[in-house]
Amino acid sequence: MLDSISYRRAPADAPPACPAPEDAGVCSSCAARALSVCGRASDAAVQRLSQLTETLTLKSGDVLAREGDPADAVFNVTAGAVRVYKLMSDGRRQIVGFLFPGDFLGLSPSPDYAYTAEAIAPTRVCRFTRKSYLGVAAEYPELESALFSRSSDELAAAQEHMLLLGRKTAGERVASFLLDLSARAARRGENGDIVVLAMTRGDGADYLGLTLETVSRILSSMKTRRLLRQLSPDSYAILDREALRRMAGR
């Protein structure tokens, strides 16, 4: 590269600040925030649920849930990032999604987890047992509606991702991914013009159905074509969003 800038990744010693700061250790605000996002949960349900909740602080590599294990907990991410994936016996991996603050895991009533979920950065989550969740849900049907709605959004995202995996070219995949990360960051109240790739190239590749080399090559070409500017190894400024949109297809 022409300009060999010396980068430094963000220090990885402590969980990053929570966008909606919570009283450390107390999880009521977490449950409230998590549920209020859905817009329909009653205050009473929030109160009940937050009593049944514990906060976990995880470091990169910690496993929240393992494919095939009994699904006895529901999680809500409050800080950090999580990868959710499925494995084949020979090690091939498909990441089916990344979780960021505000996202849920484990809502499905299925008895076992169908995926493994692993922190990929210092991460904080709220955890409630499925049993306690079911008790509250039975009492407050609007909670179930709210989470059903969330779950449906997830299904729609999964269908969009099937289109990406089944029909898009490598360039279209990476462009779509960057725009998606940007939109999600904006929805969390962060700056949508700066995309932070909280995951490695390998993780990105396993999400996009590519190899890490292909992801790296495409990011490089986006840099030389002035669509992106690399701010650090894991964050990029979007210079030409319109070109990225065209490149993403649909």
Add this chain to the structure above:
Amino acid sequence: MLDSISYRRAPADAPPACPAPEDAGVCSSCAARALSVCGRASDAAVQRLSQLTETLTLKSGDVLAREGDPADAVFNVTAGAVRVYKLMSDGRRQIVGFLFPGDFLGLSPSPDYAYTAEAIAPTRVCRFTRKSYLGVAAEYPELESALFSRSSDELAAAQEHMLLLGRKTAGERVASFLLDLSARAARRGENGDIVVLAMTRGDGADYLGLTLETVSRILSSMKTRRLLRQLSPDSYAILDREALRRMAGR
């Protein structure tokens, strides 16, 4: 091919017989059957819902829902087959799923359909308006639980399909597809050892993220390798399920 047998597709003049035969035109049994599959809906909810239901008879090519249109109806397929897909502007298509008798469409609370759904054979569906569905759901929370459960199964299937699209080889995809069709047929009470490809090779390809030529080639090689025997252009007998399983991976 060595043996050039003369095949004949099943005649396509009338909707095939419904597995649980219903009084033609009357939809109460349909709603009952649809909901009872979930195992939790009360008789009262079934009664209420069936009053709000109409039966539609569709021919191949008829559209149930179009991507972007307001999602004001929920469907339950009682006979036939439906393809659900997303399109790119240049015509590339990803089929995100096929619907067979017993399957639902349109459960998501999202205001618009995120996909197009089209009959690919003579098909019968029960249709209820979203408005009437919401009314009943508000009154009978167990209905919502039951459909949430269905929807979660769909999400799990979508995640499994992402693994297929992102990481499996062409042979693994086709083998997985055949086993999946077989399992779904068995769940509907049909013979799981005979797989009916209700869709064209092109539809299969657009589901598997391949071209129709690749699908055809792989089916041919499965025939010559005695994993399958072709009973008609659209139905195959599974001769070696174990080999298919190995071939499907995971």
Add this chain to the structure above:
DNA sequence: CGAAATTTTGAACCGTTTCAACGGACGTGG
């Protein structure tokens, strides 16, 4: 029966993967 659509098969091509090498960032221990 004849036309249109679908399926099958072959051969050339190409986008992505695979294999390989190198460089930078970071943690560890001397």
Add this chain to the structure above:
DNA sequence: CCACGTCCGTTGAAACGGTTCAAAATTTCG
């Protein structure tokens, strides 16, 4: 503080799986 090993990202070159293009065979349907 520097040497060392590891992990991650980048880049190049060769190989390959699946696509594209083309044509023929079969099936479907009016």
